[in-house]
Amino acid sequence: MIRLILAEDEHLTRSAVATLLGMEEDLTVVGQAATGEEALEAIRAHRPDIAVLDIEMPGLDGAQVAEHVATHHPGTRCVILTRHARPGVLRRALAAKAMGFVTKNTPAATLAQVIRTVHDGGRYVDPELAATALDNANCPLTDRELDVLRQVGPASTADDIAAAVHLSPGTVRNYLSSAMRKLQARTRTEAAAHAREHGWL
Amino acid sequence: MIRLILAEDEHLTRSAVATLLGMEEDLTVVGQAATGEEALEAIRAHRPDIAVLDIEMPGLDGAQVAEHVATHHPGTRCVILTRHARPGVLRRALAAKAMGFVTKNTPAATLAQVIRTVHDGGRYVDPELAATALDNANCPLTDRELDVLRQVGPASTADDIAAAVHLSPGTVRNYLSSAMRKLQARTRTEAAAHAREHGWL
DNA sequence: ACAGGTTGATGACAGCTGTCATCTGTACTG
DNA sequence: CAGTACAGATGACAGCTGTCATCAACCTGT
Incomplete structure (x- = not known):
């Protein structure tokens, strides 16, 4: 059973996605957060396997949380969620040692699959984004x-x-x-x- | 049984909310759309009781769709969904004869309840927003x-x-x-x- | 030691921005 | 009808913006 927490500032999206992920046989949502601070608190309290973090949050953003998790909670791996698929955001996320990078345009089923991949030690970067990320060098x-x-x-x-x-x-x-x-x-x-x-x- | 369509450009949110609403006993999601044009098409095809429309969509936005629905599909009532609770958006939505106005910060359960209220001929405006809407006069x-x-x-x-x-x-x-x-x-x-x-x- | 690239500064110049006082019509109101 | 408010235009002026040519230091490699 993969234990995860979900941080996302829109309540509607958060509760809907949490319910949906919870319906998967091998996933269980042990905590939710609306801000970066709440996310850190939840991670400290529950020590989840995976933290799904929205980038755009008030206070601490997803990348900052991921960075903190990488150094203080090595047992937790981070999946970053973002609305705008901009390469700069990806660079920040990867620098913060995030293992998954998914846009909000991917279907919920894919998100569940990415969580499994990351839990098994793999990496995942949104393919649409991986392509445009070459802009970086340009x-x-x-x-x-x-x-x-x-x-x-x-x-x-x-x-x-x-x-x-x-x-x-x-x-x-x-x-x-x-x-x-x-x-x-x-x-x-x-x-x-x-x-x-x-x-x- | 209340038949509804859901228009929202973020795939993740859309599929999650659609699944969640579909789990309610008295609601059934008969169509989904990622753009305003697709929403109109779905409304034309399925003649739903309720159309849940995100304001921020590429092409036709939610208010424009609601306006079109008000004149061409009187059997369908609109519930507007928005990320930013700005009064100007509310004014546009009410001018377009929308019956419900909900922000993405409301929990999914509330959304279902609003859909029922609007279906029964009622109106609903996000309370947080109704307060700030006085800015409008300001x-x-x-x-x-x-x-x-x-x-x-x-x-x-x-x-x-x-x-x-x-x-x-x-x-x-x-x-x-x-x-x-x-x-x-x-x-x-x-x-x-x-x-x-x-x-x- | 010398040529050449990088980093930074300067001065000049046309054009745009923000601000203000002023001058038209025009519509509304008592 | 006179008075008044308002939308719109004009011209002037200081200050900022974008552009360019030029100059002075530095490193750096040969």
Whole structure:
């Protein structure tokens, strides 16, 4: 019998998926959580075999929880669940030693199968995502350009960014300019949005 | 026996909720859809008593589907499902003659109960939301300011917006300016973000 | 020691943004 | 009818943005 906990902030999805997984012969849901903190608490209390973690949660997110689990609870393996199949999220999840990576577009039956695979020591990455993940290597931006883009918000001025990155405002504008050219964006905001979209952030 | 269809773009949530609702004695799920177009098709084919519609769907969204159903399929009543409990979304849903309004934070059991209520001719609006819906009256923006804000994208220039709204670029900037003052935003992008946050969009 | 790449800074310039005062029509209201 | 509110336009002005050419330090490899 595989014991698991389920962390997901939408109550409807969480209760529905939990019920469905619980109906499988070899799976039992021993705990549920709506936030990252609750997830850690449940893992500490129940020591499950598998933790199914949504990435998008208030407070601690799924990847942070997975990282904590990897170092403090080696008996528990993590499966990450995400809405948006962006490569950047995958990179974060893999860095946090997650063993499974599933989008919310996969049917519930597949999720149960992935849980079994991970429990048996295997790995699983959503195939649609594994393909686009090659974008990662294709990132045309330099480290400094990424540093600067990371600071771009809806109301950030060049001086704000300069202060945050310890550069001159002029230099900031230069890096933004070249990033915009590479990404074919017309404004810094658009460039930052594109970069986040690709998970390069 | 209440016959219903379920439209929701996330496969995992959709299949889980469908299975769960199907386990209720008096409910049966006769169709599922991942887009607005598929939802209309399923409604046309199965003539269900209730259509449970997610607002956030590619193509036609839930409110548009509900509007179409209200005029073309009077035998079907709509229950709207949404992730973000924003008042603007509620207004759109009620304008589209939806009878139920539920967020994804309500447990599955409540959803089943709402479906029964709506089937019996009742109405249901998420209580948390009904409270915040008073924000609606608190919206300080005029119609024109909203028109203009609606067109603000990450790379939109004043001329772009002017062309889209059939106004002079100068006038567009005036409306943006007053909207920014009211929302205490420093840029148009920030103002648009704030407005969307409050569901005033 | 010297050429060449990287990192950063500067100054100049056109164009856009936000802000404000002002001027039209136009519709509503007493 | 006069008064008033409102949608829309215009012009001016400071400040920011994007772009570009240029310059000064550094490493780094030969």
